[in-house]
Amino acid sequence: MHQQADVVVIGAGVAGLVTARDLSRAGLRTVVLEARHRPGGRTWTDHRLGRDLEIGGTWLHWVQPHIWAEVTRYGLAVTRGPRSEETYWLAGDEVRRGTLEDFMALIDPGMTRLLEDTMRWIPRPDAPLTVAGLSEVDQFNLQEMLDELDLSVDERNANEAAWVGHLNGPLIDCAYTNALRWTAATAGSWRLMHEASAVFRLAHGTRRLVRAISADTQADIRLSAPVRSIAHDDRGAEISYADGQTISARRVVITVPQNILHRLDITPALPEGKLRPSVEQTASRGVKAWIRVRGPVKPFFAYSSQHHPLAVVRTEFIGDDDAVLVAFGADSTRIDADDPAAIDAALRVWRRDLEVLEATGHDWMADPYSQETWLIRQPRQLTWYHRAQQAATGVLHFAGSDYADIWPGFIDGAIESGTRVARQVRAGLDPEPGRV
Incomplete structure (x- = not known):
């Protein structure tokens, strides 16, 4: 059976969902193809360690205009982690202790x-x-x-x-x-x-945002549908996905992260300004770990240095008999976020009184559908590639937090980019020029 759509959106991360929502509500037949079994992409709330944890994108703020508009649109509640009561840092090999303001x-x-x-x-x-x-x-x-x-x-x-x-x-x-x-x-x-x-987050997890946008779209969202190939010309594109299924579209919006763009089978090939930064890769290759420790624990921050497996640790949830910490390090190959013993050793840089009960995370660098954390560019990539990465290639358009102007790498950037590209696609398909 031949499938036809006005627009196919590749990827059901936040950028893809926003794009699909705006296009489908404008009356365009829109299909979303998502390789994972869940929507959200690098925005992912999962229940682990007895809490709803943000495995990917987390923080937001009212100075981030695009996500704050979505918070207002859907009536989402915003909260924050516990305020730090003590802070640890290193002066050489010596541990210092004071307040966060210190x-x-x-x-x-x-x-x-x-x-x-x-x-x-x-x-x-x-x-x-x-x-x-x-x-x-x-x-x-x-x-x-x-x-x-x-x-x-x-x-x-x-x-x-x-x-x-x-x-x-x-x-x-x-x-x-x-x-x-x-x-x-x-x-x-x-x-x-x-x-x-680094402070404010959605009270019930980013899954609320993902669900709200998904429920607000009239697009056909297809999960577990990895794209195999894209063939395009000036009339449209044909996309092969999943186990040999195909769909034709007048426009395609590609929302995959920068690091995997060059891995897509696209004919004719994308221009060098898109492929080169993908081959070079982003600078971000770190780790985010969630850690449950025995309580009671006072809320704290801890900073070491970039040479330690975990450079930043802080409390995000406080319970009666436990606490859950979130930690970041510069290189995901230096520590396994799922290894409590390795996490315990990393925490001992500052504190020997914490008992690690469980630890978890997600290796975004090994994830075949991301191979990066959040966008951080290498030197020269902004001035050499940014405009080329945002530009359309014929009927192919590109959206995602990696291509945002104001808050690249954030959920806000994904919404900004998806909104902009949806407007561009809609204008290009609209029979009445100027109607947006």
């Missing part, structure tokens, strides 16, 4: 100097390539820029650990412009950037 005061001089030119280079985060000379700084990695500050050992460790928590990769691989883009999104305030990227 730690923030420690990193403030380095953060301020590192980011003082943010608004000069990216005055408009919604148009990150506005300044012609941005390539001058896009050539540098974040480690180089931190090294230029000549910080004391404890300041250096603290700043590096904080950035590993943000960028989820070795700082030598992470472009300095990643830090500029995140900070530009909060009008140059590094403290607000820190809050916007």
